[in-house]
Amino acid sequence: MNxxxxxxxxxxxxxxxxxxxxxxxxxxxxxxxxxxxxxxxNNYVRVxxxxxxxxxxxxxxxxxxxxxxxxxxxxxxxxxVRDRRDFLFDDIARYLKCxxxxxxxxxxxxxxxxFSPIDIILDIDKVTAFKVRxxxxxxxIINPQPQRYYPYGLSCSHLLGYVxxxxxxxxxxxxxxxxxxxxxxxxxxxxxxDTYLRGEDGGDxxxxxxxxxxxxxxxxxxxxxxVDISLTIDYRIQQIAYHCLEGKRGALILMDSKNGxxxxxxxxxxxxxxxxxxxxxxxxxxxxxxxxxxxxxxxxTYPLGSTFKPIVAAAALEEKxxxxxxxxxxxxxxxxxxxxxxxxxxxxxxxxxQGLAHSCNIYFxxxxxxxxxxxxxxxxxxxxxxxLTNIDLPYEKKGIIPTQxxxxxxxxxxxxxxxxxxxxxxTESSPLEIMCAINVFATGGYLxxxxxxxxxxxxxxxxxxxxxxxxxxxxxxxxxxxxxxxxNGADGTARTLKPLNLDxxxxxxxxxxxxxxxxxxxxxxxxHNPQYTICVFLENAGSSYEALKITNTFLEKLKEQKLL
Amino acid sequence: xxxxxxxQAIKNPITSIIVCLLFLSVVSLALLYSSLxxxxxxxxxxxxxxxxxxxxxxxxxxxxxxxLNYRLWFDFAIILYILNILLLIAVELFxxxxxxxxxxxxxxxFSFQPSEVSKITAIFILARLFSSPDAKGLWRGIAVPFGLxxxxxxxxxxxxxxxxxxxxIFLFFSLGFFSSLKKRYFVILLLIALMASPxxxxxxxxxxxKRLIVFLNPNxxxxxxxxxxxxxxxxxxxxxxxGKGFLAGTQNQFNFLPERHTDFIFTVLAEEWxxxxxxxxxxxxxxxxxxxxxxxxxxxxxFAQLVLFGIAFLFFFHVFINIGMTLGILPxxxxxxxxxxxxxxxxxxxxxxxxxxxxxxxx
Numbered sequence: 001m002n003x004x005x006x007x008x009x010x011x012x013x014x015x016x017x018x019x020x021x022x023x024x025x026x027x028x029x030x031x032x033x034x035x036x037x038x039x040x041x042n043n044y045v046r047v048x049x050x051x052x053x054x055x056x057x058x059x060x061x062x063x064x065x066x067x068x069x070x071x072x073x074x075x076x077x078x079x080x081v082r083d084r085r086d087f088l089f090d091d092i093a094r095y096l097k098c099x100x101x102x103x104x105x106x107x108x109x110x111x112x113x114x115f116s117p118i119d120i121i122l123d124i125d126k127v128t129a130f131k132v133r134x135x136x137x138x139x140x141i142i143n144p145q146p147q148r149y150y151p152y153g154l155s156c157s158h159l160l161g162y163v164x165x166x167x168x169x170x171x172x173x174x175x176x177x178x179x180x181x182x183x184x185x186x187x188x189x190x191x192x193x194d195t196y197l198r199g200e201d202g203g204d205x206x207x208x209x210x211x212x213x214x215x216x217x218x219x220x221x222x223x224x225x226x227v228d229i230s231l232t233i234d235y236r237i238q239q240i241a242y243h244c245l246e247g248k249r250g251a252l253i254l255m256d257s258k259n260g261x262x263x264x265x266x267x268x269x270x271x272x273x274x275x276x277x278x279x280x281x282x283x284x285x286x287x288x289x290x291x292x293x294x295x296x297x298x299x300x301t302y303p304l305g306s307t308f309k310p311i312v313a314a315a316a317l318e319e320k321x322x323x324x325x326x327x328x329x330x331x332x333x334x335x336x337x338x339x340x341x342x343x344x345x346x347x348x349x350x351x352x353x354q355g356l357a358h359s360c361n362i363y364f365x366x367x368x369x370x371x372x373x374x375x376x377x378x379x380x381x382x383x384x385x386x387x388l389t390n391i392d393l394p395y396e397k398k399g400i401i402p403t404q405x406x407x408x409x410x411x412x413x414x415x416x417x418x419x420x421x422x423x424x425x426x427t428e429s430s431p432l433e434i435m436c437a438i439n440v441f442a443t444g445g446y447l448x449x450x451x452x453x454x455x456x457x458x459x460x461x462x463x464x465x466x467x468x469x470x471x472x473x474x475x476x477x478x479x480x481x482x483x484x485x486x487x488n489g490a491d492g493t494a495r496t497l498k499p500l501n502l503d504x505x506x507x508x509x510x511x512x513x514x515x516x517x518x519x520x521x522x523x524x525x526x527x528h529n530p531q532y533t534i535c536v537f538l539e540n541a542g543s544s545y546e547a548l549k550i551t552n553t554f555l556e557k558l559k560e561q562k563l564l
Numbered sequence: 565x566x567x568x569x570x571x572q573a574i575k576n577p578i579t580s581i582i583v584c585l586l587f588l589s590v591v592s593l594a595l596l597y598s599s600l601x602x603x604x605x606x607x608x609x610x611x612x613x614x615x616x617x618x619x620x621x622x623x624x625x626x627x628x629x630x631x632l633n634y635r636l637w638f639d640f641a642i643i644l645y646i647l648n649i650l651l652l653i654a655v656e657l658f659x660x661x662x663x664x665x666x667x668x669x670x671x672x673x674f675s676f677q678p679s680e681v682s683k684i685t686a687i688f689i690l691a692r693l694f695s696s697p698d699a700k701g702l703w704r705g706i707a708v709p710f711g712l713x714x715x716x717x718x719x720x721x722x723x724x725x726x727x728x729x730x731x732x733i734f735l736f737f738s739l740g741f742f743s744s745l746k747k748r749y750f751v752i753l754l755l756i757a758l759m760a761s762p763x764x765x766x767x768x769x770x771x772x773x774k775r776l777i778v779f780l781n782p783n784x785x786x787x788x789x790x791x792x793x794x795x796x797x798x799x800x801x802x803x804x805x806x807g808k809g810f811l812a813g814t815q816n817q818f819n820f821l822p823e824r825h826t827d828f829i830f831t832v833l834a835e836e837w838x839x840x841x842x843x844x845x846x847x848x849x850x851x852x853x854x855x856x857x858x859x860x861x862x863x864x865x866x867f868a869q870l871v872l873f874g875i876a877f878l879f880f881f882h883v884f885i886n887i888g889m890t891l892g893i894l895p896x897x898x899x900x901x902x903x904x905x906x907x908x909x910x911x912x913x914x915x916x917x918x919x920x921x922x923x924x925x926x927x
Contacts, residue, residue, distance in 0.1 A: 003869055006742050007857050010876055017884045018850050022843060024891045028801040029839040036801025043798065044818045209818040215603055 045218065046116060046208050049181060052199030053146050055226030057160060057189060059235040060263075060454055064151065066160050066190070066273075071147035072129035074140050075117035076107070079210060081139055082114075088139055089120070095135060096121065096128070106279075117141050123278055148183070152235060153272040155242035158295035159233065159265055159393075159452075161188025162273035186276075187293075189231065189452065191394045196456055199226030230455035232261035237563055241266040244554045248546075249290065250519075250538035251297035251431045252554060257439055257530040259464045260448040262391070265432075267296040298389075298396045301428040302537065305511030306359045306493075306544075307520045308380075308423030310479050311437060312367055313352060315379035317475040321370040324352045324478045330362035334418070341365055341418050356482030357489040359508060361422050368421025373412065376420060377403045382469040383437040384447045385429050391450045399429030424512055435535035438507065438522045441480050442530035445471040483507055484527050494521060496548050500555050502564070503527050506534075508544035516540035519547035532564065577855045578922055584852055585626065585918065588903040589619050591833075591845070596906055598811050599825040599832045602818075611825065611906060614674075618908040622915035629919030634927065637920065638867050641688040645712065648685040651678035652719040659723075667723045677909035679720045679728045684913055686713060686732050687739075687874035694743035695866040706749050710736065726772055727899030731881050733757070738877040739870055792828070793892045795820045800834040800842075800891060807838030825906045827898055830890045849883050849902065859925050868924045875917045 028036065057066040074092070081088050086100075089107070093100035103120045110118045124132075129142050148163045150156060164186050166178040178184055182201050185194040202223035207216030241252040245268040254263040269292040271285040285292050294300065316322045330347035333340055343361040347354070355363030368376065380386065386401045400406060402420060419425040429437075432450060440447055449465035483505035486492040493508045506523015519541035524530040536547045536554070558564050596615050600608050637644075651669065655678055660668040668675040693709045713736045721729040740750040799815035808814065813835035815821050824832055834842045856876045860869050879902055886901040888894035900910045 003742065003860050003873075006873060007860055009741075010857050010873065010880075011854065014850060014853050014876075014880050017880060018846060020893070021846060021884065021887050021891070024888075024893055025800070025834065025839055025842050028797060028891065029804050029834065029842070032801050033804035036798050037804060039798045040802035040814050043795075043820050044814045207814075207818070209602075210820045215818065 043114075044207050044209070046206050047203045048206060049179075049201055049203040050223050051146050051183070052201045052223040053225045054148065054163065054183065054199055055197035055228045057197070058228065058230040058455075059233045059238070060230060060261075061234065062230065063235045065156055065231065065233070065235060066148060066150050068146035069149045070144055071123040072126055073119040073123065073143040073145055074121040074129065074132055075119045075143040076140055077117050078107075078111065079114040084139075088136070092121070092132065092136065092140070095132065096124070117143060119143055119145075123147060148273075148277050150273045150277075152239065153274055154270045155239050155266065156233075156235070157188075157270040157273050157292075158267045158297070159188055159231075159238070160273060161186055161190035161394075162276040163190055164276060187295075187394060189229075189393070192392050193229055193453065196227040196229055200224035227457050229453060229457075231452050232256070232263065232454045233265070233452065234263050234563065236561065237558065238264040238266060240264075240557050240561075240563075241554060242268070242270070244550050244557070248538055248550070249296070249540065250536070250547075250550075251295075252537075252550065253297055253432055253435055253535045254554075255435065255439065255450055255533045257442040257448075257524050257533045260436075260439075260450045260466075261454065262450055262452050263532070265297050265452075267294070295393070295395070296431070296537065296539065298391060298393055298430050298432050301397055301399045301430050301433075302518050302539070303425075303511040303513055304423035304427050304429055304434055305509035305518065305520060306423055307434050307438065307507050307509035307511075307522050308427055309356060309359065309364050309421075310441065310483060310507055311380055311383050311385070312364055312371070312376055312421050313356060313482065314383075314471060314475050314479050315376050316367045316371050317352075317478060318379065318471065319371050319375050322352065322367065327351050328355070328363050328366045330360050332362075334362055334365050336414050336418065339415050341415070352478065353482045353485050353489075356479070356507070357485035357492040359486075359493050364421045365418045368417045369414070371421075373402065373417050373420060374404075377401050380427075380437075382447075383440055384469075385427075385433060385437055389430075389432050389436050389450050391432060392452045396432075397430055399433050400426055402426035423509065431535045431537040434520075435522055435533055438483075438535075439524065439533045440469060440471070441476060441483060441505075442524035442533055444473075445469060445476055480505060480527065483523070487523070493544065494523070494548055497523075497552060497555075500552065500559065502555060502559070504555075505530075508548065510543045513540065516542055519544045521547040521551045523551075577859065577925060581852065581855060581918060581922065584848055585623075585903070585915070587848065589623075592619065592904045594810070595829050595832050595904060596825055598813070598836060599816060599829060601811055614908070615906055618911050621908070622911040625912050626915040626919040626922075629916050630922035630926070632919075632923060634868060634871070634920055634923045637688045637871070638692055641685070641692040645685045645689045645716075648678060648681050649716065649719065651681065652716075654678070655723065656719070667725055674908060677907070679723060679725045680907075680909040680913045682716050682720060682728065682732060683735075683878055684916060686716060686735055687871060687878065687917070690736060690739045691867050691870035691874055694739055695870050702749065705743060706740070706753065709740070710753065721767075724768075724772065725898065726768075727885065727897040730897060731878065731885070731899070734881050735874060735878060739874055742870055742873055792822055793896065795822075796828055796831045796890045797892050799831040803835040803838040803842075805839050807834070807836045807841055810836055812836060827886065827896075827900060827905060828890055829901050829905050830887050833904075834890075846883075846887075849879070853880055856921055859921075863924065865927075868927070872921060872924060875921055878917070879914075 053068045056064050059065055089100040089103040093103055106120045107118055132140060133142050150160060163183040165181050166173045166184045167180040170180050173184060179201060185191040185197060190197065200223060202221040204220040205218040206214050207218060209215050237254060241254065241264040245252050245266055248268055251267045253265050256263060269290045271292045275281050327349050329349050330343055332346040333342050347358050347360045350360055350363055380401045385399050388396050388398045416425060420427060436447065436450060445468055446466040447469050453461045455461060486507055487494045487497050487504045494506055497504050503526035504523050505527040506521060509520030511518045511520065519538040521544060522535045524533040534551065536551045538547050541547065596612055600606055600612055606612060655666060655669055659666040660670050660675060667677050667679055669678060689712060690709055698704055713732055717729045717732050737750060737754055741747055795815060799813065799821055811817065813832060815835055816824060816832050821828055821831055833845060853876050856872055860872050863869050882899060882902045885894055885897065886899050889896045900907050903914055
């Protein structure tokens, strides 16, 4: 029989088959060859990363505030346990009396590829680690790793921040050369000085087979230890500050008046950075309505209230609108048009010193009207309000004053000027910002940049940045005397601080706000040669009275422990 | 002039077939050696030596059957078919299980796989039935052969050996096209078979269903059923143009590929010898197919013609399905690679069929 047709058919079919196979081979081996070669390498080349030791953070007296300690993790290799993972996790969970769901969660969160070990249990003690190893043998791996530890947990939380693996924010971080599982500082000093602290991760490059067994060694890269840094913080003062604030909402800052070195910077409520390291119970922090993650000393701005008055007074003197002897009569209220503006008291006839000491609103309404909004804004800006203090912490927020730029189209009324001159309305700053402004009176006219870094390695970080804001000595002297009267005058608003015998000068503030007035005290001491500047801020505390109470306990304790 | 050219062209298929077979035997041993080689030593030596023995035996079969008059196959086609069915029943009763399937009979230390033999018996019985002059009617021409093949397929699918079962069905349809019966009957039957396939789905083993699902998307189960396909693609792709060299394939040597000495032997070749090696192998295969069908028009015996078509199609399906599945363009059905995979029965069957081809040519 003649099968020409059949032969042609077979040849055609087989030719098509040949072309399909050859085409697919070409597609895989030539077009995507490099991709598959990379995947093949991912299969058998394993980086066993070794974490670099991160730099230690010391306080000013070489007390460690954050350092790496050895932690033992338990890891599994996915491919090796692929057919019995759930059993194994259940067994381990039963053995260690933890939840196997947690293990599965860790597993799926950290999964990289089939052959890289995944830490399923973090940070257990050495003895337990080796017991687990004995019980589960080859199925698990003990993975010792440096782990960040914060001995003072809550009290240094906002100050130091914490570290986390970069992977969650990898898209943003990779441009800075971070590897996905490298630790990165988040918030606080850990973030701000990450470049010093991070060091360089290293590791071994090895060849493994499908069982994860090492079959060859390709090379290694040594880890590089991060650089240690020392802060200007005194951990004892920081602890006391933290405990004084405990249970309140607010911030307490103590600074060296002369060079801007921050001795303590506390904020409440706080969080325990160690929880972030272990990855547990952090939800409460992230969703808490009290915002414990928030550093109230620098990340929020609040209405200033009367703490703004010294700046208004300085502006009035500099603009030659008043002399210190200029008096106004306080009858407890002032009328502008139909609106009534009140004072806390009927102070009667008062000069500038008395106005400051009693924090008389009527006196400052009059100054406001004389000087005018524009000039007050100008001086407030010179005092560093409305600008960042540039402290070495991330996420600082700058304050507000009602400049033309800020107000844009909004109509400005005379009444607004009155509010402005007593630090209400559009007058907000962070506690650190107003503290630096008041510090100008302590330094003799210099705006000093606050700082936290004292030493990098062994080298002192010497930069002190001071700017003369152009106040005359005459003005400085007058305002300083006014601030001295606030504490030391017979009826000064902060007279409760006088028994401390620390020669304090300062200004109280009760700032109207939603949810209750904020309480302020900002001051410096000793006034004849200022060493320390302090700021206490309490959110919705009702009045400055609470802030004074905390200032009192704080300074008393410092005195007791001879820390001043 | 044309006539002489043609006679010359088919002058020496025997020599070239033998050269090809020799070459493939060497390649088979080299690939097996590489696939068993790990960490600088041959891991499973017995497998390697068994394969050498099987190859030797296969050559004896090849030579022996090239001298055995092929008409004997015609005479014994029905008896062989029945014997094979009996063997399949024996597998069902006493067979040995491996990898979740019961396919093997243990004979004196060697495993023997009757479903492979079905490929031979099916070719012969189909060739005999379709070449018969009284196969004109629907009954003798289509119903009887179809029934016989489906009986065979049923036993094999039961084991389960989906690959061989499919190959037999393909064989039925491809040989049916060359029978004297009108082709449209086969087209209708083919359509019915296609429509029936959803029902067949319900009778598949769960691992077979899984394979089909995974074929559509290997990433469904990267650790489970999809693993082989993913690793196989990585092995083939990473071979690129020139390959990584003998014993240097990382997917192979570091044991990332399961079943690589049997169904996935092609991945070893593609990884270590690259596109060039793979294409060379494909050319050899298709050269053999062409030499086989080339002979068909010079034959007067319809049975012999159909046998050669059967052999050519069987070989083609084998190569296409096997390589197609390693590339992930066809589902994993479990089919050895012609002449190269480890597996004794498969080698004997393939060499026997080539022996039959040589004999047909010589006659």
